[in-house]
Amino acid sequence: MLIEEDAYHAFMPYPAVSVENAPQGPLSGLTLAVKDLFDVRGYRTGCGCPLKLAASREAETTAPAVQRLLEAGARFVGKTHTDELAWALYGMNPHFGTPVNPKAPDRIPGGSSSGSAVAVAAGLADIALGTDTGGSVRAPASFCGTWGLRPTHGRVPLAGAMALAPSYDTAGLFARDGATLLAAAGALMDPDPVPLPEMPDLLWPADMVAQLDEAPRAVLEAAFGTMPSREVEVYPEGADAAYAAYRVTIGAEAQETVLPFIRRSGMPLARGIDGRVAAAAALEEAEIDKARATRHAFAAHLEELLVDAVLLAPAVHAAPFALDAPDEVLDGFRHDAMRLLCVAGLAGLPQVVLPAGMVEGAPCGVSLIGPRGSDLSLVALARRLAPEAHP
Template identity: 35%
Template sequence: MSKLSKLNVSNPKVWVVIGVGIAGVLILAEVHRRRLNSKSIIKEDFGAFVERFELLPFPQPPPPAARLPLAGLAFAINDNIDVKGYVTGYGSADWKRTHEAAGKTAPVVTALLKNGVTCVGKTVMDELGFGMTGENVNYGTPTNPQKPSHIPGGSSSGSAVAVAAELVDFAIGTDTIGCIRMPASFCGVLGFRPSHGLVSTIGVLPNSQSLDTVGWFARDPSVLRRVGHVLLQLNPLEPKRTRRFIIADDLFQLSKVSKQKTVYAVGKVTEKLSGYQTPNHMNFGQYIASKVPSLKVFREESTNQQNGMSTLKALSSAMFLLQRYEFKTNHEEWIKSVKPKLGPDVSDCVRAAITTTPDSIKNLYKVRMEMRAALQSLLKDDGILVIPTVADPPPKLRAKKGLAAEFHDRVYALLAIATMSGGCQVTIPLGKHDDSPISVSFMASHGTDKFLLDTVVDIYSSLQEEVNIASSTSPLPDTNGNMDASELLKEKGNAAYKGKQWNKAVTYYTEAIKLNETNATYYSNRAAAYLELGCFQQAEDDCTKAIFLDKKNVKAYLRRGTARESLLFYKEALQDFKHALVLEPQNKIDGIRISKPAKDPFYRVVYVEFWKVLSLFRSLNPHLSKPQKHALHTLSAPFRLAPLHYHKLNSEKSSVN
């Protein structure tokens, strides 16, 4: 073996082969290095831009005039916004090929340039303003800086990425059915959809003009507001108002994010800051079901009941129909003549739009009007609705099976609210959960954009602090990894009840019910508070609900009996008291318990209530026949001593769980 080695080493051909091999390795290494360098060059702009250019701002006014509000900032714009001399590509190579350069710059761009900002280019968007992923077959998919292996969200994907990657200070996009709010959430930046119709859409290619808005992304809330002041032409001197936060608890049930980082963080901040009321909680879906009757036309037959989620799904269905109808009106001729190359998701959307034939266009616009009125009634000019922006984290890129129908249903149930009401909405990033960007959204009624932008600036830093605290602490226990808010509210209600703060107790029990509508104890406890307030009809209704949920809830029968007695429904009250006795299996005589009152407060209470009913019945019916009087006397015999204990035991009767 050693001889063979010596022979090989002394052979010149061996050295030639070795030299060629080393050279090959060096060449491969250089090729690999260049590939890495080329990739790093591509990643410099994260694939956010379709084309780069520079539009300089208008000249600064001479001193002593104030500095322009956006001076020194840089921004980018979506590829559906006109700039003079450039073809507006609409995210599609075929659209760009078949259209001329714009003759004018869109007013929204001009307004920004006049206020000192520099435009540095156009950003990638989903073709024709459709799609929700941000994936584009013509220009590639912008890389999500927060989670590169996952989608950035669409359709204004490039604008969101440009801001998240710190390539610009802010970016302009468009939002039709969530095209700013979703990518803002997925990329971890602020995103603002203004009230419909308040920012000019002249020079912006339409997708669905009844739903289209021009909005913007930013990292800094003060920049977000400054851009808003320019585009919305806001009055900076409006008086500050007290803010009412309303948390849509049913919508947060859709979210997979810990409520410690969303609902409870918002609640903590409002406790610390001045000018904020304690947040109220509500079932938003049920509210919309009652306020937007035209939605019944769009509710699926299989879910025709008026529960909250079926209502919001019907709302998103109406939104899609309206979008498709208007897109078809705007672009059907071009689609049929050009037959553009589109990505699979966008192609499906376009096909659905071109083939759509809505039965009743009037109903679609009616839903839109009713939604705006419903939000105005709920929020007025000082209310802010708190909802999740989206329900799920950003999905992976190029998912083989596409996005699940459940994902679509959840995300558009949330996004349809502002879209169909025309109100303003801001997406606020809240860091990460399970390594994915998360956010919360604040929504205000149509025309209250300044109020909402001011709120974001006021609350942003405190909200981030609360989220950081929540991230560094253990999850508060409940079945979902979240604190059981309904039980906490019930305990607060019990404390208020014991402190004889009946109205406050009712408020806490009501909030607990909004979070959990299937807990009989919450209804029964609220009934006890209503009884103390003399609200007997409300108490009866609550007890009826509690009994429906728990047919063995003895306190609910007792409280309903008391309420019915006060409402003069003596026969029904008697039945409730008897039913409470039936639920106890021992010590029965002729179907009526006669345990010793002095030793058992529960039975003494029953005797008290039974005696009161019988006494009132006899006083209101003085002309009974002898057999009737005898029967009444026999029936009331076990209860004649009960009134002696009544005042002492009244509190025992009303104790809450």
């Protein structure tokens, strides 16, 4: 890493290698941290896994998503921690440790883009690149009190990055404010093919809001509750059916991406990932086909719902839990969170998370979900609707 001190354990302690960036550009003067799932020339790519790291060589080329930010003038400062193989949501890596949540040091930072979120929240980087398959930008953004963007699926190239579930994987961004996030997103992607109108219809997703604990619901209502909106139902077959389709389709793709490495390497399976590996390995074709049909119907429903409209959506159902939480919390929290986080992923939609308040002494974000291709105008809208814009 290129920074001298990392009190928050956000960065992988790789030997420092200078990375060239453009001297001038829209991101000049801003520092960039990159999740250790992306190749950066001169660095190894460990993917949060000791055996992956041991087998890796120094990358000869830089991933296109990283290169775009460098060419816009951002200055690279290091590669950041991730959950093992990016297949988790808490940021607790059993091999390399857990980055410290700067806004709530006794709580999890969220994952799998834990180090990227922490680097930005701690002021160690101005922008950070992460990945989001099931919520790996959005959850840590909410937990660490930063802005975060999961782009429209396919909007940002993922060459030179580890795949987990290619039909869900996205390259996302963190920043401490909406202006910086918009500038970084503008450097990372072309202009919106389908920009939002100046003021789209605002939709209140009643069946998402119903899943919130009392305090996060109060944060959401304080942020968006006074805005003129129309109540809608997001899950045509219910939240459990949507989440089940997500779990099966993710597992089906993991059968082709990470399971072969896991079997070939004989890597020990830490708690949490062991259950996901077993569930993915046990999937049968009929179950996968049914889940894909459910996903297709869900995506079609969201596409119809979001014509010139956005969802005023919760990000995660609750505050980040304590680092010493009992096993039953670790076992259940992810499922509750994913019933909300799976919405954008199932439909390939952009979602921007913004800080909105505190719950139990920890940050709590809210979000906007927009139609496919509306990423930049969605971030611009979030800046206008952000709580700090309306004191």
